Amino acid sequence: MCERPRPGKPAVLPPFPASETSRQIPPSATDCNYFYLADDLSPAPLRRQQYVFDVSTLSETEELVGAELRLFRRAPHGRPPPAAPLHVQLSACLSPRPLDSRALDPRAAPSAGWEVFDVRQALREQRPWKRLCLELRASAARGPRRWLDLRGLGFARRPRPPQERALLVVFTRARRRSLLGELRAELGAAPPPPPAARRPPARRQRRTAFASRHGKRHGKKARLRCSKKPLHVNFKELGWDDWIIAPLEYEAHHCEGVCDFPLRSHLEPTNHAIIQTLMNSMDPGSTPPSCCVPTKLTPISILYIDAGNNVVYKQYEDMVVESCGCR
Numbered sequence: 001m002c003e004r005p006r007p008g009k010p011a012v013l014p015p016f017p018a019s020e021t022s023r024q025i026p027p028s029a030t031d032c033n034y035f036y037l038a039d040d041l042s043p044a045p046l047r048r049q050q051y052v053f054d055v056s057t058l059s060e061t062e063e064l065v066g067a068e069l070r071l072f073r074r075a076p077h078g079r080p081p082p083a084a085p086l087h088v089q090l091s092a093c094l095s096p097r098p099l100d101s102r103a104l105d106p107r108a109a110p111s112a113g114w115e116v117f118d119v120r121q122a123l124r125e126q127r128p129w130k131r132l133c134l135e136l137r138a139s140a141a142r143g144p145r146r147w148l149d150l151r152g153l154g155f156a157r158r159p160r161p162p163q164e165r166a167l168l169v170v171f172t173r174a175r176r177r178s179l180l181g182e183l184r185a186e187l188g189a190a191p192p193p194p195p196a197a198r199r200p201p202a203r204r205q206r207r208t209a210f211a212s213r214h215g216k217r218h219g220k221k222a223r224l225r226c227s228k229k230p231l232h233v234n235f236k237e238l239g240w241d242d243w244i245i246a247p248l249e250y251e252a253h254h255c256e257g258v259c260d261f262p263l264r265s266h267l268e269p270t271n272h273a274i275i276q277t278l279m280n281s282m283d284p285g286s287t288p289p290s291c292c293v294p295t296k297l298t299p300i301s302i303l304y305i306d307a308g309n310n311v312v313y314k315q316y317e318d319m320v321v322e323s324c325g326c327r
Contacts, residue, residue, distance in 0.1 A: 029066065029172060031062065031171070031173070031312065031313065031314045032169060032170070032171055032314075033171075033172065033310060033311075033313075034310055034312070034313075035053040035054070035167070035168040036165050036166070036167055036168075036310075036311075037051055037052070037167070046149055046150045048135055048137055048147065049135065049136045049137075049150050049155060050093055050133060050136075051069065051133070051134045051135075051136070051166050052093075052131060052132070052134075053131070053132045053133075054131055054308070055123070055126070055129045055131065055132050055168070056130050056131070056308070057306055057310055058172070059174065060127070062172035062173065062174045063172060063173045063174075064120065064123055064124060065172055066118075066120050066171040067118070067168065067169065068116050068117065068118060068168070068169045069090065069117045069119045069134055069166070069168055069169075070115070070116050070117075070166070070169060071114070071115045071116075071136070072114055072115075072160070072165075072166075073113060073153065073154040073155055074156075075112045085105045085140075085142075086103070086104045086105070086138050086139065086140060086148070086153065087102075087104075087138065087139050088101060088137075088138045089101040089136070089138070089139075090117045090134060090136050091134070091135055092125070092134060092135070093133035093134065093135050099118065099121055099122050099134070100118045100119070102115075103141055117134075119134060119168070132168065136150065138150060138153055138155075224257050224258070225257045225259075226255060226256070226324050226325065226326055227256070228254075228322075229254055229257075230251070231253050231254040231321075232250075232251055233249060233250055234248070235248050235249060236248050243305045244302060244303075244304045245304055245305065246303045247302070250319075252319065252320055253321035253322075254294075254321060255293055255324035258292070259277055259290040259326035260277065260280075260289065261277045261278055261280070263290075263326055267324070268295055268323075268325040270327060273327050276290045277290050277326065290326040290327060292326060293325065294322075294323070294325075295323050295325035295327075296321075296322040296323040297317070297319070297320060297322060298319070298320045298322050299315050299316055299318070300315070300316060300319040301313060301314065301316075302316060
């Protein structure tokens with residue numbers, strides 16, 4: 001999916017396909033932010049494991065909907081699992097109050113898999129968002145509390161492939177946004193390309209990136225009444241595939257055609273557009289015709305890498321033309 005990561009900043013993708021991302025987002029959330037953690041190479045016994053995430057890229061204007069810490073528990077190797085059920089507890093660092101806990105029977109669940117902990121309360125108490133520190137501990141479910149070595153339970157952070165690293169997932173709901181903000185941030189963070197690799201002039205690039213499905217421009221004969229026309233957007237041809245993961249292309253459509261009198265009802269003209277079109281038909285030199293513009297637009301969701309090298313899944317409004325009319 002990510003064919004060209006930004007040089008010096010290797011991109012890490014969520015541990016599930018992008019096609020399944022929307023299924024895991026709460027209905028009230030519009031955005032999904034992923035924060036990854038580096039591995040811990042320490043061979044020492046591990047009875048308190050800390051996970052520290054830099055969450056400073058989260059916007060203070062966004063409403064927090066949910067937050068999860070996802071830990072991949074490997075099947076223990078080289079040592080028998082504990083005989084008694086365990087109690088696994090997650091808390092904020094330096095706080096005795098647990099955020100989430102659960103019983104774990106290593107004998108009943110010896111295989112590897114993801115453990116998901118609810119950490120929304122910890123993020124709510126961390127505003128302004130800078131750094132989130134979480135701590136994992138495990139003890140026997142019965143008897144005197146004694147913290148166990150997490151390495152024997154499959155929670156060690158020794159070198160793992162990217163898809164098994166600890167992951168903080170933050171669900172937010174944002175106000176209406178423009179793609180220009182992310183675009184400016186990416187262009188400001190990315191180094192300029194070398195002279196030999198510079199892209200063609202903007203006018204030529206616009207033709208290749210926003211070509212119609214048939215690869216032809218609409219000539220004078222094609223300028224019929226106002227209607228929706230093809231507009232295929234390819235982010236790779238725009239040079240945005242170093243930060244946009246998915247989709248790499250989509251159908252945006254555009255509006256084209258004339259608004260002449262009498263206006264058709266399916267174009268949903270405003271009263272002003274009707275009067276303006278009538279005046280134009282009587283005296284074209286006195287009044288310009290009304291314009292063929294989108295009357296209904298729908299959003300798309302984009303999975304991308306932000307300036308902090310975090311994977312973000314956001315919904316952007318008004319990205320696809322569904323219908324056109326005269327205004």
